[in-house]
Amino acid sequence: MVERKQSGADVPGRARVVVVGGGYAGVVAALRIAGKAARRRVPVSVALVNPSPLFVERIRLHELAAGRAPRRIELARLLGARGVELVVGRARRIDAAAREVEVELADEEAAATGAAAAAGANGAAAAGANGAAATAHAAARTRRLGYDALVYAPGSAAAQEIVPGGGEHALSVSDAASARALRERLRAARPGARVAVGGGGLTAIEAAAEIAEAFPALRVALATRGRVGEGLSERGRAYVARALRELGVTTLERVRATRVDAHGLHLAPEDASAPGDGAADRLAAPGRLDADIVVLATGFRPAALAGGSGLATVAGGRLAVDRWLRAPAHPEIWGAGDAAAALDGDGAPLRMGCATALPQAAYAADSVVAALAGDAPPPPFRFAFAVQCMSLGRRRGLIQRVDPSDRPIERVLTGRAGAWVKELVCRYTIAVLRFEQLRPHRRGAPAQAPRPQRALGADGGERLPHGAAT
Ligand SMILES: Cc1cc2nc3c(=O)[nH]c(=O)nc-3n(C[C@H](O)[C@H](O)[C@H](O)COP(=O)(O)OP(=O)(O)OC[C@H]3O[C@@H](n4cnc5c(N)ncnc54)[C@H](O)[C@@H]3O)c2cc1C
Structure with a gap:
């Protein structure tokens, strides 16, 4: 009613x-x-x-x-x-x-x-x-x-539905409820359990790195279309690759997630005709990334x-x-x-x-x-854009300089300094x-405006004064 x-x-x-x-x-x-x-x-x-x-x-x-x-x-x-x-x-x-x-x-x-x-x-x-x-x-x-x-x-919210089965079998770090549910699953996971993160953008990389650092007994893999950190400069990508390696994260590039189920992520080579970079060879079974926990970070839906x-x-x-x-x-x-x-x-x-x-x-x-x-x-x-910022756990970070249109340029800040700048950005x-x-302001607005106000018509022109009952 x-x-x-x-x-x-x-x-x-x-x-x-x-x-x-x-x-x-x-x-x-x-x-x-x-x-x-x-x-x-x-x-x-x-x-x-x-x-x-x-x-x-x-x-x-x-x-x-x-x-x-x-x-x-x-x-x-x-x-x-x-x-x-x-x-x-x-x-x-x-x-x-x-x-x-x-x-x-x-x-x-x-x-x-x-x-x-x-x-x-x-x-x-x-x-x-x-x-x-x-x-x-x-x-x-x-x-x-x-x-x-x-x-x-x-x-916006996580775009889990992009991958069939994502809504039922995958978690995300895009909203608080899902992030909390993921935390409980991670805490309950036995040593050696596998975590698969789908996606290769900033959020996916941050999630994989954070999980790997906080739960070193888990085995974390990141699978993505294109390359990990596609929007970064060469230097930026190289640093991310190194940091993920140091954190023990396995990366699978140029693969497409086709389905999620209770056993993990199903993957296909991004371009079946292309020879690829050997990434598919690292899958446990052809076309599958076995996982106890799947996290999708495949973009946001408005x-x-x-x-x-x-x-x-x-x-x-x-x-x-x-x-x-x-x-x-x-x-x-x-x-x-x-x-x-x-x-x-x-x-x-x-x-x-x-x-x-x-x-x-x-x-x-x-x-x-x-x-x-x-x-x-x-x-x-x-x-105008200036930087892209990314945390890679609590001890590493990447600050990628970009041009005003968000295109990366070869200037990066990495390591602890990068982590600290990223933390400052969050704060x-x-x-x-x-x-x-x-911010200080004068208290107590007058009952009437000092100047004639206007409400806004569809043509941008004046309409009824404020407070008119509708
Ligand atoms: C893990 C993670 C890391 C990120 N890191 C960065 C970063 O380093 N730098 C960066 O620039 N961006 C980052 N982002 C993206 C950033 O969080 C979002 O772009 C940002 O939150 C957008 O702000 P917003 O106010 O538009 O939307 P939101 O922060 O999503 O807030 C929208 C609010 O509206 C509410 N809402 C939704 N529907 C309705 C409705 N129908 N009625 C009323 N309320 C509604 C939601 O519940 C929410 O409270 C990150 C995102 C994630 C998930």
């Missing part, structure tokens, strides 16, 4: 901003919008929707899988400092015509909202309290959030919410956005992070990464505040969130 509820993001006289997704992009966007709006005295109320009450440090999930304790970051505390309302639930649909997001509340949230509603019912008619509580609970399971501006940042809501998507489901990070037909919607397809200078979608998500979120936040304040649009979003991502949380 769907019921419209007055929310913290629905205060008369304030523009309503909804941020979908509480990852790196969503949290930075929400905090920055709230902080900047307060500084500029633009009255807004901001709500952030996320399925979990905890922030997931996704770039450390391979560390979590290998047994390192994750830092506990409560979203409510992080966001509360800026007055951002946390709605714990999953956005199921964006109704762009009505400017509403339909949220399926998580159980705890539903219970809390249901209990609050039931308390009111109790005061009026104590005798019917139980029935009222049950009804209120059911009604509160779905909540609609109206918005004047929306930031779309629901991120959240399906945009496509499912009828919004234009590109690149396998990422929200299509223009050079201002706005959905072309809906300029009141901004996209940031893995779920949106911001374009690089050549017109290709930027690679998914924290490195690209954070600046997009900051840009989108500034644009939202500027638009709500009635300012002219900012210059288009621009992004920096949290420092960015804290900065947006703690």
